[in-house]
Amino acid sequence: MKIVIGSDHAGFELKEQLVNYLQEKYKVVNCGTYSKDSVDYPDYAKAVCLEMNENTVGILVCFTGIGMSIAANKFKGVRAALVGSVEDAKLTREHNNANVLCLSSKNTPFELAKKIVDTFLTTEFTYGRHENRVNKILKIEEEN
Numbered sequence: 001m002k003i004v005i006g007s008d009h010a011g012f013e014l015k016e017q018l019v020n021y022l023q024e025k026y027k028v029v030n031c032g033t034y035s036k037d038s039v040d041y042p043d044y045a046k047a048v049c050l051e052m053n054e055n056t057v058g059i060l061v062c063f064t065g066i067g068m069s070i071a072a073n074k075f076k077g078v079r080a081a082l083v084g085s086v087e088d089a090k091l092t093r094e095h096n097n098a099n100v101l102c103l104s105s106k107n108t109p110f111e112l113a114k115k116i117v118d119t120f121l122t123t124e125f126t127y128g129r130h131e132n133r134v135n136k137i138l139k140i141e142e143e144n
Contacts, residue, residue, distance in 0.1 A: 001121065004051040004058045006031035006044035008068075011061030011105040014113060018059065021114055026121075045071035048100070049078050057121060058100035065104035072100050076141060079134075084108060089116045093123035095130045096137075 003026050007015035012033055022028050031047035033039045041062045048058045049072055058080070060068035065082040072080035080100035081092040084107055092098040101120045103113055125134075 002027045002029065002056045003121070004029045004031060004048045004056055005060070006048040006058075007033060007061035007105075008041040008044055008063075009033055009036050009038050010063035011068075011103070012036050014103065014105040014108065014110060015059075015061045017110045018061070018113060018117060022117070041067045042071040044068075046075075048072070049075040052078060052099065056099070059103070059117065060100060061103045061105055063104065063106050065102040065108075069100075069102040072102065079137070083116055083120065086112075086115050086119050089119040090123045093120055094126045095133075097125040097130070097134050 003022055005015055005019060005028060019028055019030050029051055031051065032044055045060055045068050048060055052058055060072055062068045069080045069082040072078050078100050079096055079098045080102050081096060081098040082102040083089045083092060084104065
C-alpha cells in the first residue's frame with residue numbers, strides 16, 4: 001500500500017511524526033509542506049489528491065482538519081473524512097470507503113494519531129448495505 005501525505009504549516013510537526021512512523025511499514029510519499037513557514041492548505045490537499053489512485057491512501061493534516069477535508073473532497077474519486085477518534089476511523093472505512101484521512105493537529109496528539117492512522121489503514125470496506133450508499137455518492141460526483 002502506498003500512502004500519500006501532506007500538510008500545511010500548522011500540521012507540519014504532526015505530519016513529519018507520521019511520516020517517520022509510517023515509513024517503517026509502508027511506502028510513503030511526502031507531498032509537503034517541508035517547514036513551518038506559512039502556506040495555503042488547498043495546495044497540499046491538491047498535491048496529495050493528484051497522487052491518489054486505487055492502491056493509495058491519503059493523509060492530510062492542518063490545524064482543524066476541516067479545510068483539508070473540504071479541499072480534498074473537490075477531487076473526483078476522493079472520499080476524505082475528518083477523523084478525531086479510533087472508532088470514527090474504523091467506521092469511515094467500513095461504511096464510507098474513505099480513502100483520505102484528514103487530521104487536526106490542534107486536537108490530535110501524536111499517540112492518538114498513530115492509533116487513528118493504524119485503524120484507518122487496516123480496516124476494510126464492508127460492502128453490503130454500505131456499497132449502495134457509496135455508489136450513490138459516486139453517482140452524485142459523476143452528475144456534478
